[in-house]
Amino acid sequence: AISLFGRLYSPSALWRSVDGGRHYSNITSQINADPVSTPNGLLKNPVDPTMAILVAVSVLQRPRNHIYITRDAGATWALIYVPFKVISVRFNSHRANLVLADSAVDGSMGNNGTLYLSKDYGHTWSLVMANVGSYEWGVSPETVFISVKEPGQTNEKLKLLRTDNLFKTYRVIASDIHRFVVVSSYLFASVYKPTEEDTRSLFVSSMKKETVDWQVARLPDATKIGLFYILHAVDGLALVHVDSGGRGHGSLYISDSSGTYYSKVLDNHLYSSQQSSDFYEVKSMRGTFITSVSVPDAETVLGSLVVTRISFDRGARWQKIHIDGCKGVGSQDDCALHIHGTLSVGAGIIPQLPASDAGAPGLILAHGNQGSVHTRLVDVYISRDGGYNWKK
Numbered sequence: 001a002i003s004l005f006g007r008l009y010s011p012s013a014l015w016r017s018v019d020g021g022r023h024y025s026n027i028t029s030q031i032n033a034d035p036v037s038t039p040n041g042l043l044k045n046p047v048d049p050t051m052a053i054l055v056a057v058s059v060l061q062r063p064r065n066h067i068y069i070t071r072d073a074g075a076t077w078a079l080i081y082v083p084f085k086v087i088s089v090r091f092n093s094h095r096a097n098l099v100l101a102d103s104a105v106d107g108s109m110g111n112n113g114t115l116y117l118s119k120d121y122g123h124t125w126s127l128v129m130a131n132v133g134s135y136e137w138g139v140s141p142e143t144v145f146i147s148v149k150e151p152g153q154t155n156e157k158l159k160l161l162r163t164d165n166l167f168k169t170y171r172v173i174a175s176d177i178h179r180f181v182v183v184s185s186y187l188f189a190s191v192y193k194p195t196e197e198d199t200r201s202l203f204v205s206s207m208k209k210e211t212v213d214w215q216v217a218r219l220p221d222a223t224k225i226g227l228f229y230i231l232h233a234v235d236g237l238a239l240v241h242v243d244s245g246g247r248g249h250g251s252l253y254i255s256d257s258s259g260t261y262y263s264k265v266l267d268n269h270l271y272s273s274q275q276s277s278d279f280y281e282v283k284s285m286r287g288t289f290i291t292s293v294s295v296p297d298a299e300t301v302l303g304s305l306v307v308t309r310i311s312f313d314r315g316a317r318w319q320k321i322h323i324d325g326c327k328g329v330g331s332q333d334d335c336a337l338h339i340h341g342t343l344s345v346g347a348g349i350i351p352q353l354p355a356s357d358a359g360a361p362g363l364i365l366a367h368g369n370q371g372s373v374h375t376r377l378v379d380v381y382i383s384r385d386g387g388y389n390w391k392k
Contacts, residue, residue: 012036014054016074028075029067031056043089049073050053053122055086069122071228084114097121098166102132115146117167128167133158136182139207142166145173145187147180160189162212169321171380173212174203183233184379186259187212188240190228200225202242204259215260219253229271232289232315233259239289239315241271241279247293254315266318268294270306270343278308278341284356284363285386287314290321290339308339308368310387322388323370323381337390339368341379349376362386 010034015024035057037040043249045051054068054077061191065085068077084103084227092098099118113132133147147158160177174180178200180189183207185207190200202217202225219225222242227250232239236257243250252266270292271277278292288311295305309318326335340351353366369391381390 014042014074026178027074027077030074032079034062034066034068037086040088043091045091045096046093047091051096051121053099055089058085067122071121076366082116082122082125084116084125084127087113090135090137090139092137098141100135100137100144101125102135112149119166129161134179136180138162138164138182139185140164145180145182146170146178150175157192174214181230182207183230183238185236186230186233186238188217188228188230189214190225202228202240204238206259210392211353215258217255217259218261219251220262222251222253227271229277231277231291232281233375237314239246239279241269241277243271252291252315265311265315266291266293266309268296270294272343276342278339278343280339280341281356281362282354282356282387283362284361285312288312288387289315290341290354290366290387291318292339292341306338306343308337312387321387321390324391326370335370337368337370337381339366339381349378351378 012033013026013028014031016027017024031054037055037057041055043053050071050073052070056066056068058065064081066079066081066085067097070077087102090100097120099122101116102113104113114127115129115132115135117128118125126278129146131149133149135144135146137144144162144163148161150157150159156178156352157176159172160174160180161170162173174189174191176192178190178192180187187205187207189203191203193199193201202219203214204217205212205214220240225242226236227243228242230238231241232350238255238259240253240262241250242253249270250267251264252269253262254265255262266343280290282288282290283340290308290310292306292308295307310321311318321337323335323337339354340349341353344351354364354366356364362385364387367378368381369378379392381392
């Protein structure tokens with residue numbers, strides 16, 4: 001197996017392993033010790049794992065915008081100057097040589113970005129669209145979805161465009177959208193209601209169809225949609241977080257096979273305004289997810305009480321995590337395990353995120369603590385049966 005390891009700080013160092021990570025060799029000279037952009041500065045091609053792009057930061061010796069490209073699993077790297085500052089890179093999931101990248105006028109993408117296309121794996125680039133908010137490859141190799149700012153509209157209201165021939169032609173498939181996302185076989189978009197400026201509806205369309213067939217997502221109790229995040233979507237099922245007031249917590253919904261009809265499965269589900277969540281898909285046990293919810297009117301020394309929930313049936317039902325052999329007294333939460341994730345960082349806890357791998361069935365490692373009182377002193381817990389039983 002070929003793996004690459006990049007230290008994403010200046011001066012950067014690049015290391016290469018050809019034996020699955022047991023031994024590494026320093027290949028920093030291949031990239032002239034240039035600083036590497038963060039985050040996502042080192043990107044591996046999903047079609048051909050021997051191909052990767054490294055996004056470099058301009059330095060005094062090389063003030064022009066540039067990237068490094070490898071086609072031999074990092075054995076050699078080619079320096080390529082590009083006509084824009086690269087903010088992000090998206091590979092095509094069908095053709096290795098097709099790459100999209102965006103830049104920004106004011107240093108942040110916002111809704112004023114510019115979108116570039118390369119058909120030769122980053123060696124040459126062409127500007128394909130301006131005033132871009134976001135973009136996603138579609139299911140077909142030459143399909144791209146792009147949100148763009150409409151003339152005379154605010155940055156909040158965008159048009160959603162679709163091209164099926166790599167920008168030779170395109171058509172408008174939605175107007176007045178706030179944001180959109182492509183996940184698995186679904187296309188989601190939040191659209192402003194014409195009579196309520198601060199209220200949006202969530203629309204969904206199947207990506208398996210030639211035409212976009214928008215359907216309003218039926219979300220019980222979601223009278224107002226502020227933000228939405230797709231946590232998981234595969235095999236005809238989607239898990240969607242809906243936050244009605246931008247408060248960082250909302251409701252978690254699960255869809256039917258059409259992605260149109262939803263059932264609420266969790267209240268007070270946490271998803272921060274920085275687009276981070278403790279939601280974790282266990283790779284060693286199919287259909288198992290872990291996430292965090294807040295407990296209303298409950299506080300700890302570190303802030304609001306946050307507890308972990310686990311699902312073994314693809315998100316349909318959620319339960320507490322019980323610590324094996326625990327003999328807690330008092331609160332029913334005394335033997336519940338709280339697993340720390342991304343959101344714990346805000347409380348001053350720096351955990352290792354949960355770890356699992358399909359190659360080690362049932363095995364999960366996680367940082368956590370017992371009971372309902374959270375402290376900065378965390379322990380390592382292990383499950384060998386896919387999350388049913390845990391030991392410290």
